[in-house]
Amino acid sequence: MAYTPATLQLLSPAGELVASEETAEYLPLIEALSDEQLREFHRQMVVMRRFDVEASNLQRQGQLALWIPSVGQEGAQVGSGFAAKAQDHIFPAYREHVIARIRGLDLITIIEMLRGISHGGWDPAKTNNFHLYTLVIGSQALHATGYAMGMQFDGTTATGNPDTDEAVIVYFGDGATSQGDVSEALVFAASYQTPQVFFLQNNHWAISVPVTRQSRTPLYLRAAGFGIPSIQIDGNDVLASYAVTAANLDAARSGEGPRFIEALTYRMGAHTTSDDPTKYREPGELEFWTANDPIIRFENYLRAQGADDAFFAEIAQEGEDLAADVRRRTLALEAPPADKVFRNVYSEPHPLVQAQERWLADYEASFEGGQS
Amino acid sequence: MSMAKALNAGLQRAMADNDKVLLMGEDIGRLGGVFRVTEGLQAEFGEKRVLDTPLAESGIIGTAIGLAMRGYRPVCEIQFDGFIFPGFDQITSQLAKLTYRHEGAMTMPVVIRVPYGGHIGAVEHHQESPEAYFAHTPGLRVVSPGSPHDAYWMIQEAIASDDPVLFFEPKSRYWPKGEVDTESAGIPLHSSRVVREGTEVTLVAYGPSVSLALQAADIAATEGTSIEVVDVRSISPLDFEPIVASVQKTGRLVVVQEAPGFVSVGSEIAATITERCFYHLEAPVLRVAGFDTPFPPAKLESVYLPDADRVLEAVDRALAY
Incomplete structure (x- = not known):
């Protein structure tokens, strides 16, 4: 229930960059980010946590049939979400609301799905290649792999131009790693050497069942059995998530075949609004992960970089505004x-x-x- | 030509017409498939058009879905009927529903070819008739040719469809030869047709049972009974008009299929015809079907599968009302 010696961190929990042999290849990717980009990472994390809380409240007030919270996983999602290039295709599971927003999906579309107005219904061609949520656990891994095979057949990847070569990133959780479809996707991806990153968010819980029930082996090690290079990162480190995903997507798009990233993170809330984590959480667990909150860590980093109170106040207000806007629009939604x-x-x-x-x-x- | 050759020719033509058409499956490339339906196609079109996939049915269907999202038109081969179930979830929960989930923004032009049915003396899982599972699933189209001519055209029409099509190939009919008109299909994909005219009893069948129904009709004719035979061809959607017209003429209907009878295609036909032809019926609609047991060991398949005698026994019962 914590990080391992293999877990890659670029940013310590105190918010300081980690310079080491392991981080050396990734730090230049961070140095290449502008202040504006770094602040955008933080803005998305903060604003979307506020959105997430509002959506949970809307469910509690009977306005949504269900909400799927992602509080605590913002670092893994925002980092990897910004690592994907415009030409890349993203196959989410169903909790990647902030990546949806980064790719331009109107959040009310997700609200509609969880209010019972649609089954998703968005067009990936109009959401910068952000595909629909998939509720059957792990099924999307195969769709992503087939899509990546199509990129190969089209010859739109591995041409040597990283600005246009395409790749796929697929999201799934620790529970999904027990699904046959995820294993079959890894088999097909390795077999066809697809331009693809498997991004595992290990949030440690499949509803009420701990990851130790899914695997006796650290999950990133499984990839080796499929012949796929893998790495375990601190998913609550938005910079590690960004840099490692960007590097692996570039490797995949350059023709090196699929990659596997295990991002260790934590679902600080419930699986969905229909469960009660107080019935299964281990004592002390929430405290550990609260101390490793991705937002607090990155705020420390940004403050050291010179971000001031005004910036943090501004994004806090932006979160309030977004929450109010989503609430207003949710209440105005009509039945189909x-x-x-x-x-x-x-x-x-x-x-x-x-x-x-x-x-x-x-x-x-x-x-x-x-x-x- | 044989149905296997007709399917091969139909696939070849579809691939030549549209370079987005891909074939995927186990042993379909170098070997040409265990029934040789895809023989020669990998040599002609290459390994990126005819894929020998890893041995995983869910993987085949799931990656075909991704390829369809990318604009391809995959044609998957499931090696044997009883091996479709590892892919059942991807077919029924994903493939069948993705157009609906996308609200039409994406279509799923995937064909799944399934050699099915008995009469080949094979081991367990190699002789089943699982079509009802798929006909019960909204979003899928389900068809089954009964002749080489229909096989040649229907496979091309299935590939041309923007919806997923389950294409059930009666493996007992792979080798008998029949005329194929390569100039004209004759009728649209989703239509039933009368394949033998008669006046006293209507037999309805599809896939492998069409030839059985025709055989029974021949025998009945020698005994002075006139039987009309309708080949359903398309199970979903099911074109009831020719069946209704026939039953309005004969007043008697017997449905023939290899699949177990309970909650089956035959049940649906019986229910619908009873609803639509109630005042024309002289007898209840009868089903001649496989028993509601697992497909037995091959030495017992002749006990399990309907034959002409069992069809004619049902005809006699219908005539006795």
Whole structure:
């Protein structure tokens, strides 16, 4: 329930850069970031934690059927999210709300999904290649791998131009590593040497079951059995997440094949709003991870870099504004039209579905005051 | 030509017409598939168009989904009917629902070819008829050719569809030869048709059971009974009009299939025809099907599978009302 000697950190919990043999190849990627980019990392973490709290509150007030919190995992998500290039494709699990925002998805779209208005419904072509959430655990790993195979067949990767060569990053959790589909994805990825990064957020809990039930082996070590290079990072270190993901995506896009990153992090809240972590948490666990909070650590770093109170006050206010805006827009959402039941079941006409839609319309119209 | 050759020719034509068409499966490249349906295609189109995949059915379907997202039109081969279940989750929870989940922003033009059915004396998991599972799943289309001509055209039409299509190939019909008109399909993919005209009893069948129904009709004719045979061809959607028209004429319907009868395609046809032809029916709709047991060891397959005698026994029962 903590870091291991192998865990790569670029930023110590106190917020200081770690200079070592292991970090040497990554530190230049951090040095290349502007102050503005570093502050943007922090802005996204802070603003989206506030959003996350608001969404949980909306669920508690009956406005959402469910919320899937990501509090505590902002470092892993923001770092890797900014590491993906514009041409890359991102296959999330279902908790990567901040990456959705980074790629330009309107957050209300996620709210709609969890309010019961859609099953997702966004078009990845319009969200900078941020694909739909997948609720069956691990299924998306295979979709990501197939997509990466398509990049190879298209010849849009491994041309030697890192500014245009494409790659895929797929997110999954520690529970998903027990799913056959994740293993099969690793097999296919290794076999076809896909341009792909497997990004495992080990948040230590699959709902109420600890990661020790999923694996007796540190999960990043499993990749070696598939012939895939891997690394374990401190997922609460946004800089490590950024630099290691960027380096591995570049390796993948350059034709070196798939990579595997295990980001150690912690789900500080519930799995979803429907569970109660007080029933299964180990004593002292939350305290350990609170002390390793990705936001506190990065705030310490930024302050040492010269960020002042005004900056932190500004982003705190931005979080408040976003939360208020999301609340206002959530309350204004309307139920979808009834005919959405029948839309897009098939892309081409299907007589059974068409007949049932006509029947429902006639049935509704048969009531007094009904409309056909 | 044989159905296996017709499928090979249909696949070849689809691949030549559209370079986004890919074949994926186990042993389909160098070997040409265990039934040789893809023979020669890897040599012609290369290893990036005909993929010998790792041995994992969920992996085949799941990566095909990703390739379809990328704009490809994958055609997956599941080696044998009973091996589709490791891929069942990707088919029913992902492939079938992704167009709906995307609200139409993405389509899933994936074909899954499944050699199915008995009569080949094979070991367990190699002779099953799992079509009802997929017909029960919204978002999938399910078809099964009964003749080489239909196989040649229907595989091309399935590949051209922007929806996922489960393509059930009756492996007992892979080798008998039949005429193939390579100029014209005749009728659309999702349509049933009368393949033998008659007046007293309607037999409805699909895939491997079409030839059985025709055989039974031949025998009945020698005994003075006139049987009409409808080849369903498409299980989902199911074109009921030719069946309704036939039953309105004959007043009697017997459905024939290899799959177990309980909650099956035959059950659905019986229910719908009863609903739509109630006043034309002279007898209840009867089902001749595999028993509701696992497919037995091969030495017992002739006990398990419907044969002409069992079809004619049902015809006699229908006529006795």
